Amino acid sequence: MATPISIEVWNPSGKYRVISTKPMPGTRWIKLLTDQDCRVEICTEKKTILSVEDIIALIGTKCDGVIGQLTEDWGEVLFSALKKAGGTAFSNMAVGYNNVDVDAATKYGIAVGNTPGVLTETTAELAASLSLSAARRIVEADQFMRAGLYEGWLPNLFVGNLLKGQTVGVIGAGRIGSAYARMMVEGFKMNLIYYDLYQSTRLEKYLPIIAYGQFLKANGEQPVTWKRAATMEDVLREADVISLHPILDKTTYHLINKERLAIMKKEAVLVNCSRGPVINEVDLVEHLRVNPMFRVGLDVFEDEPYMKPGLAEMKNAVVVPHIASASKWTREGMATLAALNVLGKIKGYPVWANPNQVEPFLDENSVPPPASPSLVNAKKLGTFPDSLIRPPSADFICDIYGTNLALITN
Ligand SMILES: NC(=O)C1=CN([C@@H]2O[C@H](COP(=O)(O)OP(=O)(O)OC[C@H]3O[C@@H](n4cnc5c(N)ncnc54)[C@H](O)[C@@H]3O)[C@@H](O)[C@H]2O)C=CC1
Numbered sequence: 001m002a003t004p005i006s007i008e009v010w011n012p013s014g015k016y017r018v019i020s021t022k023p024m025p026g027t028r029w030i031k032l033l034t035d036q037d038c039r040v041e042i043c044t045e046k047k048t049i050l051s052v053e054d055i056i057a058l059i060g061t062k063c064d065g066v067i068g069q070l071t072e073d074w075g076e077v078l079f080s081a082l083k084k085a086g087g088t089a090f091s092n093m094a095v096g097y098n099n100v101d102v103d104a105a106t107k108y109g110i111a112v113g114n115t116p117g118v119l120t121e122t123t124a125e126l127a128a129s130l131s132l133s134a135a136r137r138i139v140e141a142d143q144f145m146r147a148g149l150y151e152g153w154l155p156n157l158f159v160g161n162l163l164k165g166q167t168v169g170v171i172g173a174g175r176i177g178s179a180y181a182r183m184m185v186e187g188f189k190m191n192l193i194y195y196d197l198y199q200s201t202r203l204e205k206y207l208p209i210i211a212y213g214q215f216l217k218a219n220g221e222q223p224v225t226w227k228r229a230a231t232m233e234d235v236l237r238e239a240d241v242i243s244l245h246p247i248l249d250k251t252t253y254h255l256i257n258k259e260r261l262a263i264m265k266k267e268a269v270l271v272n273c274s275r276g277p278v279i280n281e282v283d284l285v286e287h288l289r290v291n292p293m294f295r296v297g298l299d300v301f302e303d304e305p306y307m308k309p310g311l312a313e314m315k316n317a318v319v320v321p322h323i324a325s326a327s328k329w330t331r332e333g334m335a336t337l338a339a340l341n342v343l344g345k346i347k348g349y350p351v352w353a354n355p356n357q358v359e360p361f362l363d364e365n366s367v368p369p370p371a372s373p374s375l376v377n378a379k380k381l382g383t384f385p386d387s388l389i390r391p392p393s394a395d396f397i398c399d400i401y402g403t404n405l406a407l408i409t410n
């Protein structure tokens with residue numbers, strides 16, 4: 001039996017009981033919930049990762065919705081407990097939801113939310129940072145300085161890879177992969193090769209490579225090029241820097257393994273800001289050991305929070321603790337979107353039509369639309385119209401928000 005859990009309570013008399021399994025950044029998310037008659041309970045337990053038993057204790061006998069974290073195992077047991085407590089809504093405070101058994105949630109009629117879009121640029125920036133850190137050996141050099149080993153400039157001291165004119169490979173060119181690709185092409189004048197199961201219209205439509213190429217040419221520079229690869233192996237063979245941005249599912253588990261590492265260039269840089277199990281980390285450690293010029297930048301790990309034996313000792317690995325989305329704006333935005341997902345379902349609001357355009361929910365100076373920003377099982381639940389958010393009628397909006405009609409209808 002789990003021990004009692006410490007909590008912080010906001011708006012104790014609120015009609016709907018909403019739990020957050022962790023304190024989340026900012027206070028806007030709390031206000032949005034309490035303003036809509038929710039009693040908000042935030043778990044303040046010191047333990048970093050709550051167990052299923054801990055969360056069952058938090059849910060208790062009456063709970064309308066839960067905001068949870070990617071470290072938690074949201075499956076049959078928790079969704080059945082939430083259903084028993086009268087709950088109908090769950091949201092991960094994350095865009096990735098590989099920790100959630102969506103089918104189990106759907107079976108119990110529970111909506112599952114995630115937080116797309118708000119972390120795209122922040123995560124891509126960390127991937128770019130890791131690319132540079134690994135290519136230019138920044139962490140190794142920093143450690144060398146701090147150890148008092150620097151005795152003066154040397155021609156061979158910490159020589160790394162130049163990015164300009166090299167090829168960047170992106171595997172999984174969705175929101176984050178595309179943002180990263182643009183940063184590396186536009187910022188470092190790299191050529192691009194990408195692989196995704198689908199054509200990335202997001203990338204191909206917005207990547208101003210042709211115009212940028214012409215601009216570079218007019219200035220006497222080599223124009224950048226881009227292409228979609230037919231196979232992932234093409235990317236692995238051709239690229240000098242490869243960044244992984246797919247979702248984690250059956251098709252991407254151990255996508256990078258011994259065989260695929262072997263076809264990469266000996267001096268390539270591999271970056272992972274997606275999910276740890278996309279790489280077979282045991283194979284990676286061995287590859288790093290025998291190929292000292294091969295470098296990696298890792299934000300995520302196969303058995304988080306642990307690293308596979310040997311990884312910590314590898315000088316050719318830059319490792320950070322899953323901080324890719326850790327900018328203040330992003331983390332506060334994730335909290336807001338997660339809270340609004342839960343609120344929207346509890347209040348019976350429709351689902352926002354385009355989860356890639358969540359800006360209206362994030363504007364601190366305006367009232368968010370009366371909708372759940374992103375519910376991944378909305379259609380399966382069948383409780384929402386096919387076209388998702390209905391055009392807001394004057395009565396509907398005024399009913400909820402009083403005076404902010406113009407903001408929502410424009
Ligand atoms: N390290 C961190 O802190 C963060 C990690 N993430 C991870 O990044 C993932 C991607 O996020 P978004 O770009 O927003 O998602 P997205 O859904 O926009 O992009 C994922 C892309 O992966 C592609 N894909 C799926 N299976 C594939 C396969 N077998 N081979 C190649 N491509 C495949 C999809 O077609 C899609 O284009 C999330 O699911 C999450 O796991 C996201 C944010 C922060």
Ligand SMILES: O=C(O)C(=O)CO
Binds near residue numbers: 097119323326
């Ligand atoms: O949103 C996600 O998927 C994350 O990994 C959060 O950083």
